[in-house]
């Protein structure tokens with residue numbers, strides 16, 4: 001086992017794209033989940049920050065029982081639920097744009 005150096009990571013976005021089968025509970029994939037992932041990833045990539053702002057598709061993050069569309073950002077510990085594609089610009093402006101001031105991309 002070897003520890004991973006995450007010192008260059010400014011944030012790690014977890015975007016739920018879970019599709020629940022055989023359940024009455026809603027799933028994020030029933031909403032805009034994949035489009036949200038693609039839009040956020042596209043923004044990060046367009047700014048050349050994929051090595052410093054990580055983004056990962058996940059399974060259920062546990063908030064779909066309320067209203068789905070769930071994104072978590074660490075280490076900031078920001079959680080957003082009921083998110084739609086239209087909310088991406090606000091999330092970017094509020095939580096991702098400020099990270100750009102921390103510097104340019106760095107090779108891992």
Ligand code: FES
Pocket residue numbers: 016017018019020026027028029059060061062063064065068069070
């Ligand atoms: S299916 Fe996305 S939070 Fe549960």
